[in-house]
Amino acid sequence: MTETTIIGRGNTEGARLFREWFDGLGQAAAEDRSAAYVFVMGSLVELLRVFDFPIVFPEINSLQTAVRRVAHEYLDEAEDYGYSPDICGYVKADVAVQLRGGQHPMGQIPQPGLAVYTNACNTYIKWAEIWERMYHIPTFTLDVPGTRMAGGQTQAGNPDFENDLRYVEAQVRDLIPLCESVSGVAFDIDRLRETLGYANRMNRSWKRLLELNQSRPCVFNALSDGTTYLGVANGFRSTPEGAQYFEDLVDEMEYKAREGVGTLTEEQYRLVFVGVPCYPIFRRFNELFTEWGGVFVNSTYLWFASGGTHIGFEYDLDHPIESLAEGLLLSTREAMDAMFFQTPILCDMIDTFAADGVVYHPIKSCRTVSTGLADSRRELLELRDIPSLFVESDLMDRRVVSEAQIKNRVDAFFEGLATRRQHALSRA
Numbered sequence: 001m002t003e004t005t006i007i008g009r010g011n012t013e014g015a016r017l018f019r020e021w022f023d024g025l026g027q028a029a030a031e032d033r034s035a036a037y038v039f040v041m042g043s044l045v046e047l048l049r050v051f052d053f054p055i056v057f058p059e060i061n062s063l064q065t066a067v068r069r070v071a072h073e074y075l076d077e078a079e080d081y082g083y084s085p086d087i088c089g090y091v092k093a094d095v096a097v098q099l100r101g102g103q104h105p106m107g108q109i110p111q112p113g114l115a116v117y118t119n120a121c122n123t124y125i126k127w128a129e130i131w132e133r134m135y136h137i138p139t140f141t142l143d144v145p146g147t148r149m150a151g152g153q154t155q156a157g158n159p160d161f162e163n164d165l166r167y168v169e170a171q172v173r174d175l176i177p178l179c180e181s182v183s184g185v186a187f188d189i190d191r192l193r194e195t196l197g198y199a200n201r202m203n204r205s206w207k208r209l210l211e212l213n214q215s216r217p218c219v220f221n222a223l224s225d226g227t228t229y230l231g232v233a234n235g236f237r238s239t240p241e242g243a244q245y246f247e248d249l250v251d252e253m254e255y256k257a258r259e260g261v262g263t264l265t266e267e268q269y270r271l272v273f274v275g276v277p278c279y280p281i282f283r284r285f286n287e288l289f290t291e292w293g294g295v296f297v298n299s300t301y302l303w304f305a306s307g308g309t310h311i312g313f314e315y316d317l318d319h320p321i322e323s324l325a326e327g328l329l330l331s332t333r334e335a336m337d338a339m340f341f342q343t344p345i346l347c348d349m350i351d352t353f354a355a356d357g358v359v360y361h362p363i364k365s366c367r368t369v370s371t372g373l374a375d376s377r378r379e380l381l382e383l384r385d386i387p388s389l390f391v392e393s394d395l396m397d398r399r400v401v402s403e404a405q406i407k408n409r410v411d412a413f414f415e416g417l418a419t420r421r422q423h424a425l426s427r428a
């Protein structure tokens with residue numbers, strides 16, 4: 001394997017897989033097959049694949065409308081239909097996709113036959129009610145107990161954890177007959193073992209991938225490259241293609257780390273990103289940082305939008321249902337913690353990734369992720385002496401994204417970082 005064949009392979013292959021995924025959805029729509037609609041935090045695709053459901057992630061469909069710069073058309077349509085400008089932009093873009101009969105910039109999206117979601121975001125529950133009203137389909141809310149207080153996470157063996165686990169497992173067992181009746185496919189525990197096995201390979205690799213970015217220079221940009229990886233992690237979770245993709249990606253990043261090949265030619269500042277990307281100007285937003293030599297070494301997004309895959313949970317294939325429940329409980333809890341109890345996570349990221357600064361990006365239409373970010377920032381600054389930037393925009397709605405204003409804030413942030421570095425050098 002040479003430098004020219006290995007470097008960049010993850011991005012090229014990721015784009016190819018992503019296109020294939022949407023082609024597959026188009027095919028399912030053409031054949032009039034009903035899909036399972038799921039969300040990124042606790043998608044349970046390991047189980048749903050056993051029933052041959054085409055899998056649709058409406059959050060990913062929605063963000064793709066923004067990346068392709070047509071989100072405003074979808075948002076306008078949903079607002080004209082009666083949805084408030086205030087609510088989650090992802091919901092509105094999806095409503096417009098449904099009103100258009102599944103028409104999406106990347107192809108045709110099949111209609112739902114079933115919606116399965118956790119309580120990781122309260123919007124998930126209200127969003128699924130829209131499909132319930134539109135299509136009269138069954139919906140299944142999987143209630144995953146989250147962390148009750150900072151530092152209060154319990155583990156296997158603790159009575160509270162065991163109770164939570166029994167509660168989740170009972171819900172997983174309830175979901176199985178529902179999937180059978182909607183899909184007409186009988187549950188096969190060996191197929192579940194197979195999908196869990198592929199998910200194990202992906203989970204191991206995802207954990208390793210994030211660790212590898214501790215290298216200096218870092219080997220991928222958590223904001224730009226990381227979003228491609230997230231697309232594959234969600235769309236191809238528990239498939240052989242997904243497992244292989246991440247093993248190859250880890251090989252690529254191991255190579256880069258070994259050879260000292262960074263994602264930027266000249267890495268100046270290592271940053272941590274908190275929140276959800278600014279999809280309406282996705283590439284430009286990232287450039288505002290890279291032009292100063294700033295690179296995102298990690299993000300809370302890579303944690304919660306991967307549904308907690310970063311913990312690298314490995315299913316016990318001898319006890320597939322029990323272990324699926326445990327993985328769901330632990331991973332979804334981690335995803336929620338990355339939104340609601342993020343300060344210790346950020347302290348750890350700053351220390352292990354040698355970060356120079358933290359960028360908070362609260363967005364108008366996602367209260368789940370954005371509420372409390374100002375308080376979280378204050379708490380972090382009490383614990384770590386680190387510069388931070390607080391810059392607001394949106395994940396979908398270009399009406400509240402001002403590139404000029406963001407640039408001013410980003411430039412001032414880097415000027416501060418440069419001055420701070422000079423002072424540190426002059427003291428040394």
Ligand code: SF4
Binds near residue numbers: 088367
């Ligand atoms: S987490 Fe935010 S962006 Fe995602 S569905 Fe919930 S409110 Fe919308």
